[in-house]
Amino acid sequence: MQGTRLDTARIRAARRVIDPVFLDTPLYRCEALEPGLGCAVSVKLETANPIRSFKARGSEVVVSRLIADGARAAVCASAGNLGQALAWSGRDRGVEVTVVASRYATAAKLERIRALGARLELVDGDHERARERAAAIARRDGIRLVEDSLDIETCEGAATIGLELVDAEPPFDAVLVALGGGALATGVGHVVKAVAPETEVICVQPLGAPAMTLSWRRRSVVTTETADTIADGVAGRYPIPAVLEDLLRVADDAVLVQEASIVAGMRMLLDHAGLVVEPSAALGIAAILEDRDRFAGRHVATVLCGGNVDLDAYHRWVGAA
Template sequence: MQETRLDTDRIRAARRVIDPIFLDTPLYRCEALEPGLGCAVSIKLETANPVRSFKARGTEVVASALADGGGSRAVVCASAGNLGQALAWSGRHRGLDVTVVASRFATVAKLDRIRALDARLELVDGDHEMARERAAAVARYDGIRLVEDSLDIETCEGAATIGLELVATAPSFDTVLIALGGGALATGVGHVVKALAPGVEVLCVQPLGAPAMTRSWRGRRVVTTDSTDTIADGVAGRRPIPAVLDDLLVVADDAVLVQEASIIAGMRLLLDQAGLVVEPSAALGIAAILEDRDRFAGRHVVTIVCGSNVDVDAYRGWVGAGVRH
């Protein structure tokens, strides 16, 4: 494998500092999904933990290092909701002072959970990129640790521990479908899969309304967008990080864009056939299959269900709106 920022030995070490409650999440074949998708489908359920997303794998690594480092125990991050909730959980358990900066337009349920976990929450009148700018300013002014999702290698290598769990079952599957936003999940899992199960295809999936990282991957250079327009707020970034793109270029076999209607159809399938309430980002893998059934016919795919922190009213509107693929 070409050189990346990620290291397989450090990823194995990360498992030892992550609270076991976030490890070894369920992985199972979901046959009820298969008639509608035309391929064998297994689910890696990253919602079965106290913060209902994969993000705590990374924040556990960050918080462990901060708690043991003997320096400042204060930390700040920008978040669409899931990272902030995870950092608040990991920080509270280690006595850290956590500040989360988020858009005031973020999912209310995610913001409420951040507050409930005793983090300081600051809201900005803009999108996630504005929250990133504000978090960086807070870190500079207060002299505290800034956690930047995907840029900070701990967030990628924490997420990569999912890959260790997946490859333990390889070669029983031949494609892994990974939601693509900032890139921590895709680069982390992708690194482990390509290092330890190189025959497995790594396919990244992003909404058509938030295409920056996919366009960057296709063009092999950073491509930014002026805005995003997607219900999948967890992956709605506009400015890819160059170092993360470099890592993604090494491990991703393909990156595809899916329509909003397909995301909603995927959410409905996961509810109706798997009994899972998921946020839009977590349905991206299913959406990719729905949009290109021929590509996946005869394959056994794993899709990482990466989060389920969803506003109940919005969710009811999406899955009950009668949108058909």
């Protein structure tokens, strides 16, 4: 795909440094979902790995390059999943990892970061405050700041999901991808448009955290004062200009969905597929629920990008049904 920061040859090479436990995740048509959605639906299950998220595909590439450069420490800001991924990738390779997160982040994600051996620092405020603190630590200690979506390794690691999607037969009519910082959307989108350009790439974001979608629509960076959504994994407020430029080249559409639709998607995945997913992973299903006519008669794939949930919150959202 011309015009993005990503490179298909590097993406294929990334598969060689990613632990196989994170590769070739289940991809299957989930017929039990289809009566309620009105279209054929395949799910790409990125929860079936040790950190229950796609993020380790990128962190594996990051850490492999850190080691190649002789670096042994890194810091990142995270809503939870990137922190777990970087901690996992660094743990057995002798890379000391510091994760900065909002103290209001999902408790289960924070506990897992600690369990994986990373140093965890909590800040007041949201993810953007965590990004500022992580950058300050990197400057103070002279260590690598890992910035999700800005660092090309995170995008090209995520793009290996795209390689697995385009190998499917027959090809999909559309691929629905959660949109937050943009690593997943630009990575998958780059590969899909390079290999199967007729497949529509649709990015999905919560209405309560719309910064990247608004930026895509306006073709310039739009920031928001707040982010109010249960989908904490995609709740950024300050899009990165370089990532937006990539997104503009690979995304056919970017849509916003309501919180009620996200919850309904989570409930459908539990009731009809036996899958417990975090809100960000249900965005694709939410998009279909809100626009059934658009997808009627088509075969759609959606990436279930994470399954790290606070159980009490999950039961409040889904358990009443």
